[in-house]
Amino acid sequence: MRWSSALIPTLKEVPAEAEIASHKLMIKAGLIRKVASGLYNFLPLGFKIYYKIENIIREEMDKAGALEILMPIMTPAELWHETGRWNLYGKELMRLKDRADREFALGPTHEEVVTDLARTEIKSYRDMPKNFYQIRNKFRDEIRPRFGVMRSREFVMKDAYSFDRNEPCAEESYKKMFEAYIKIFSRCGLNFRAVEADSGNIGGSFSHEFMALAASGEDTLINCPACGYAADREKAEGASPFCGNEKEVLKPLEKVSTPGQHTVEQVTGFLNKKASELVKTLLYMADGKPVAALVKGDDELHEIKLHRFLGVTELVMMTAQQVEEFSKAPVGFAGPVGLTGMKIFADNAVSKLRNFVTGANEKDMHYANANFDRDFKINKFLDLRVPKEGDLCVKCGSALVSLKGIVVGHTYKLGTKYSKSMKAEFLDEDGKRKLMVMGCYGIGLARVIAAAIEQGNDASGIIWPMAISPYQVIITALNYKDEKIKLFADSIYEEFKAKGVEVIIDDRDMSAGFKFKDAELIGIPVRITVGNKTVNEGLFEIKLRKTGEEFAVKREELFSKVKEIVQRELVK
RNA sequence: CGGGGCGUAGCGUAGGUGGCUAGCGCGCCUGCUUUGGGAGCAGGAGGUCCCCAGUUCAAAUCUGGGCGCCCCGACCA
Numbered sequence: 001m002r003w004s005s006a007l008i009p010t011l012k013e014v015p016a017e018a019e020i021a022s023h024k025l026m027i028k029a030g031l032i033r034k035v036a037s038g039l040y041n042f043l044p045l046g047f048k049i050y051y052k053i054e055n056i057i058r059e060e061m062d063k064a065g066a067l068e069i070l071m072p073i074m075t076p077a078e079l080w081h082e083t084g085r086w087n088l089y090g091k092e093l094m095r096l097k098d099r100a101d102r103e104f105a106l107g108p109t110h111e112e113v114v115t116d117l118a119r120t121e122i123k124s125y126r127d128m129p130k131n132f133y134q135i136r137n138k139f140r141d142e143i144r145p146r147f148g149v150m151r152s153r154e155f156v157m158k159d160a161y162s163f164d165r166n167e168p169c170a171e172e173s174y175k176k177m178f179e180a181y182i183k184i185f186s187r188c189g190l191n192f193r194a195v196e197a198d199s200g201n202i203g204g205s206f207s208h209e210f211m212a213l214a215a216s217g218e219d220t221l222i223n224c225p226a227c228g229y230a231a232d233r234e235k236a237e238g239a240s241p242f243c244g245n246e247k248e249v250l251k252p253l254e255k256v257s258t259p260g261q262h263t264v265e266q267v268t269g270f271l272n273k274k275a276s277e278l279v280k281t282l283l284y285m286a287d288g289k290p291v292a293a294l295v296k297g298d299d300e301l302h303e304i305k306l307h308r309f310l311g312v313t314e315l316v317m318m319t320a321q322q323v324e325e326f327s328k329a330p331v332g333f334a335g336p337v338g339l340t341g342m343k344i345f346a347d348n349a350v351s352k353l354r355n356f357v358t359g360a361n362e363k364d365m366h367y368a369n370a371n372f373d374r375d376f377k378i379n380k381f382l383d384l385r386v387p388k389e390g391d392l393c394v395k396c397g398s399a400l401v402s403l404k405g406i407v408v409g410h411t412y413k414l415g416t417k418y419s420k421s422m423k424a425e426f427l428d429e430d431g432k433r434k435l436m437v438m439g440c441y442g443i444g445l446a447r448v449i450a451a452a453i454e455q456g457n458d459a460s461g462i463i464w465p466m467a468i469s470p471y472q473v474i475i476t477a478l479n480y481k482d483e484k485i486k487l488f489a490d491s492i493y494e495e496f497k498a499k500g501v502e503v504i505i506d507d508r509d510m511s512a513g514f515k516f517k518d519a520e521l522i523g524i525p526v527r528i529t530v531g532n533k534t535v536n537e538g539l540f541e542i543k544l545r546k547t548g549e550e551f552a553v554k555r556e557e558l559f560s561k562v563k564e565i566v567q568r569e570l571v572k
Numbered sequence: 573c574g575g576g577g578c579g580u581a582g583c584g585u586a587g588g589u590g591g592c593u594a595g596c597g598c599g600c601c602u603g604c605u606u607u608g609g610g611a612g613c614a615g616g617a618g619g620u621c622c623c624c625a626g627u628u629c630a631a632a633u634c635u636g637g638g639c640g641c642c643c644c645g646a647c648c649a
Binding site for chain 1: 573578582583584585597598599606607608609610611640641642643644645646647648649
């Protein structure tokens with residue numbers, strides 16, 4: 001590619017809308033432009049990266065035996081009614097009508113469509129295993145699109161769906177995808193972790209998230225550096241190292257005035273206590289019945305754990321009205337003392353506390369020196385808290401660390417959730433009709449790009465991993481109007497192109513500094529400078545973007561040297 | 573959806589207590605000179621000051637309504 005005929009609109013100043021590094025740099029380097037909130041144009045350079053990631057994914061998916069298909073983005077409401085998700089999926093599901101008033105949804109994911117395909121085309125156990133995948137647009141009317149392409153409304157996703165005759169085969173398919181994912185993200189040059197995750201509203205029995213580590217990530221993962229245990233914070237297990245003050249003598253219960261102090265910070269600040277000396281009371285409605293959960297002031301309630309323990313279908317926090325109704329006090333003053341009409345569950349760490357602060361179920365009042373058994377009864381102590389950095393690993397006992405990550409891929413073992421509701425059956429070897437066992441596997445392409453930039457950037461711009469860089473080599477021809485320089489630059493450009501190196505030549509009539517800055521901004525791994533030194537001494541300067549390493553080589557050695565660098569940097 | 577902020581040329585912004593032709597930097601166009609780290613000089617183009625209504629002799633500026641965008645939160649008491 002000749003830069004002069006490309007469209008790479010680099011910017012000196014970034015539009016005020018961008019916050020995080022990847023978003024800013026994608027705009028600055030001329031990769032994307034915004035069309036509307038959560039909707040982006042990918043410009044030629046940005047799309048080239050897309051394409052490269054797409055090809056890596058395609059290669060690894062095909063190698064793993066998956067079959068590429070193409071499904072429509074507009075999907076009929078009937079299919080969504082079959083699984084009940086027409087109602088269960090919230091406003092994220094973009095609904096629309098055609099001219100005949102028939103209802104459709106823009107596909108946010110394609111379980112329904114692909115299951116419909118499978119149930120009509122797969123009839124025998126001989127037809128399985130099958131894994132269908134596609135790489136194309138999804139639409140989710142996100143509650144709040146943000147961070148550029150990291151959370152956009154329309155985005156390209158690789159989604160794959162496996163169909164198997166039974167559980168063991170389905171697990172085999174899952175394992176294949178898991179391994180393919182590790183290859184894909186490794187080849188893309190990402191620093192990532194595969195973590196245990198919650199399956200959310202896609203459903204299913206177990207699931208892994210592939211998180212690219214980045215400080216700006218929207219998700220938190222808990223990782224054990226000793227044994228490698230890694231899980232999404234929403235799902236993670238961890239033992240609290242909290243010792244408590246079990247030995248303290250019980251002091252008399254005392255009602256204290258805390259006017260206008262609602263939050264843990266306010267109350268503990270006002271009473272000059274530590275957050276760990278307070279017990280907070282979270283009020284929920286579990287399938288319509290009230291329930292209270294107690295956790296230490298500096299801990300967070302793990303809703304999924306409570307949900308799982310209660311075994312109910314719906315667990316929602318009480319509304320402000322419900323809080324008033326059941327606790328007889330405005331939000332912020334609920335407490336277990338005198339709380340009636342509901343069961344009270346407490347986190348294990350609470351059992352180690354004496355003389356703690358808690359709400360008094362009365363406006364502007366709290367209790368000090370509250371103690372369970374004496375002042376109120378707890379139905380059961382159990383693990384109810386979200387693990388934190390410093391907790392002990394439940395597998396090996398070492399201290400856990402907490403890391404931020406960007407979810408670039410997610411795999412789910414779905415089981416028969418969709419095949420059951422959509423009657424996706426086949427005839428097995430024993431002559432019986434059985435449900436297909438499914439799995440589904442997604443990758444967000446734009447997130448891979450954003451994550452790569454979050455992990456690879458400096459003050460000058462992007463630093464691409466070789467495998468997804470839009471070009472492997474940039475030839476910076478200084479003063480291209482000079483006939484001699486032009487001759488040298490064009491000759492190596494043509495040679496590289498002919499020999500299969502992905503190369504762009506900066507042939508614009510720009511000052512040297514300008515071209516150097518642009519080359520660094522768009523992050524091409526290898527830069528070759530053609531200037532006076534080339535004309536006078538026959539030397540071509542190579543500079544590596546990642547390390548800043550610089551050296552000059554003669555014409556005869558140039559190609560083999562560059563080829564060697566490119567090969568070395570491509571992770572296989 | 574709740575809270576906060578912003579909306580002036582392609583981008584970044586000044587002006588805001590009403591008053592001359594809406595200013596500056598970057599970018600863009602023309603010419604000349606330059607060409608190893610975002611070149612210099614000269615000339616030039618480009619604006620429904622987000623939209624609508626109101627107040628006024630007069631609105632980018634004041635008032636009301638709307639729209640768009642960004643950030644935080646979305647029942648974690």
